[in-house]
Amino acid sequence: MILIHCPYCDEKRPEIEFANAGQAHVARPLDPSSQSDEEWEAYLFIRANPRGRHHERWRHVHGCGRFFNAVRDTVTDKFETTYKAGEPRR
Amino acid sequence: MTHHSAFSLFAKALGGHQDWPEQWPDAAPKPAYDAIIVGGGGHGLGAAYYLAKKYGITNVAVLEKGWIGGGNTGRNTTIIRSNYLYDESAHLYDHAVKLWDGLSQELNYNVMYSKRGVMMLAHNVHDVQSLQRHINANRLNGVDNEWLTPQQAKDYCPPLNISPDARHPVLGAALQRRGGTARHDSVAWGYARAAAALGVDIIQNCAVTAIRRGADGAVEGVETTRGPIATKRIGVSAAGNTSVVMQMAGLDFPLESYPLQALVSEPVKPTFPCVVMSNTVHAYMSQSDKGELVIGAGTDQYVSYSQRGALHIIEHTLAAICEIFPIYRRMRMLRTWGGIVDVTPDRSPILGKTPVKGLYVNCGWGTGGFKATPGAGDLLAYTMAKDEPHRINAPFNLDRFRNGRLIDEAAAAAVAH
Numbered sequence: 354m355i356l357i358h359c360p361y362c363d364e365k366r367p368e369i370e371f372a373n374a375g376q377a378h379v380a381r382p383l384d385p386s387s388q389s390d391e392e393w394e395a396y397l398f399i400r401a402n403p404r405g406r407h408h409e410r411w412r413h414v415h416g417c418g419r420f421f422n423a424v425r426d427t428v429t430d431k432f433e434t435t436y437k438a439g440e441p442r443r
Numbered sequence: 444m445t446h447h448s449a450f451s452l453f454a455k456a457l458g459g460h461q462d463w464p465e466q467w468p469d470a471a472p473k474p475a476y477d478a479i480i481v482g483g484g485g486h487g488l489g490a491a492y493y494l495a496k497k498y499g500i501t502n503v504a505v506l507e508k509g510w511i512g513g514g515n516t517g518r519n520t521t522i523i524r525s526n527y528l529y530d531e532s533a534h535l536y537d538h539a540v541k542l543w544d545g546l547s548q549e550l551n552y553n554v555m556y557s558k559r560g561v562m563m564l565a566h567n568v569h570d571v572q573s574l575q576r577h578i579n580a581n582r583l584n585g586v587d588n589e590w591l592t593p594q595q596a597k598d599y600c601p602p603l604n605i606s607p608d609a610r611h612p613v614l615g616a617a618l619q620r621r622g623g624t625a626r627h628d629s630v631a632w633g634y635a636r637a638a639a640a641l642g643v644d645i646i647q648n649c650a651v652t653a654i655r656r657g658a659d660g661a662v663e664g665v666e667t668t669r670g671p672i673a674t675k676r677i678g679v680s681a682a683g684n685t686s687v688v689m690q691m692a693g694l695d696f697p698l699e700s701y702p703l704q705a706l707v708s709e710p711v712k713p714t715f716p717c718v719v720m721s722n723t724v725h726a727y728m729s730q731s732d733k734g735e736l737v738i739g740a741g742t743d744q745y746v747s748y749s750q751r752g753a754l755h756i757i758e759h760t761l762a763a764i765c766e767i768f769p770i771y772r773r774m775r776m777l778r779t780w781g782g783i784v785d786v787t788p789d790r791s792p793i794l795g796k797t798p799v800k801g802l803y804v805n806c807g808w809g810t811g812g813f814k815a816t817p818g819a820g821d822l823l824a825y826t827m828a829k830d831e832p833h834r835i836n837a838p839f840n841l842d843r844f845r846n847g848r849l850i851d852e853a854a855a856a857a858v859a860h
Contacts, residue, residue, distance in 0.1 A: 354753045354754060354755055368753060368755070369755055372744065373744040373745040375699075376746075390845050390846070393845075394697075394844050394845040395695075397788070397844075398697035398788045399695045399697050399844075400697065400698065401695075402686040402696070402699050402700055402746060403686075403687075404684070404686075404687045404748045407746060409746065427700075427746050427749070428747075428748050428749060429749065430745075430747055430749050
């Protein structure tokens, strides 16, 4: 089980306290009705899925309950950093 | 290639089994092929075999970055079934089950396909309704599936705890009698041996590092760790690494790769006669011919290529197994492992053409690709040979994520495949 640092609680806690919420920085289109089918496909379904450095969202469900972002290596599962939602991509 | 038979087995036994020849030659890459399959698992080897056997394309190479059968083919829990809800899925998976039937004879290699039956448990009212809906839908598609009462389920699988006081009470079960298991290594080896006998080069330790494309965008070859290879047709059958390979052709795919774990117990005498799955409590189990209980756990919640999963996932599964089959509470587990599965948003595979000319894909089987091995190989071969999908795999195209025609088995088949 991996330990995850919650940037709000400022604590490293076990993975079972957290829920993964998929790729980070996927912005919902501001004007949905103007989107083409290709743009909807990219927003809804296409995911980065890199072998290596990955930006993802986590939620500290059994803690503060808040969403935050993380950078993790998908080969070693090692977290590089975690940062609060709304902060720029690292 | 030595023809395997009872006689050859007997004859070799007289020599102490010392003079069995190699099953297939360890090929080195040639400069060019008519077609290349990326990924030497069951699906890729199957595609190479059917390309050579059915479509006469024998100048084929299968490129495997590790060793044959060392990826998900050797890491799954070997379950075969076709009781999927939707018409498209039922046709796809039943196509594979029909091929499983004659596979040992066709390959002259015992894949140990055992129709021991796959039983799916219902633990609550929703399960009962959902499984009965599956049974009705399956029967309309010509796929066998039947409803069992709790007592009938226990008669079919005696270790099952059907006490009404159980933590996970059994309200009934759906049984597909044609479902079962096969020996996964044998499937890979059987296809590799049969394909090599038809002229296919099986190349191990050969990772694809780039896909070369011409001025018109069509594929012209691949770069590998063992040098460049020219080809006009590439079939990618790389499971969890499909996204990485597709990036080489500049394609973003609707896939996410997760670790999926399985484990086996110490070997014991035959006690467990079938496959039992419980999607609600997320556990499934069978007993191998060697005697080990083979148990499938769930995926981890995050994207990973680590080929290992977290222990709490296994604990969760074993807790459910101990409740449903109390006689195994004191069994010791021998080993656990993980494989990387590529999951699509609708939990159905992508099998067909890509926007790049000459590039074909077979991916997105998620947690349940083993059962489809012969079917996926056959359909990928058809698609590559004809440059158009077969009517069975036509609905499983990449365009469905754009036009919205999803085959949403996610809710229908639940998590375990």
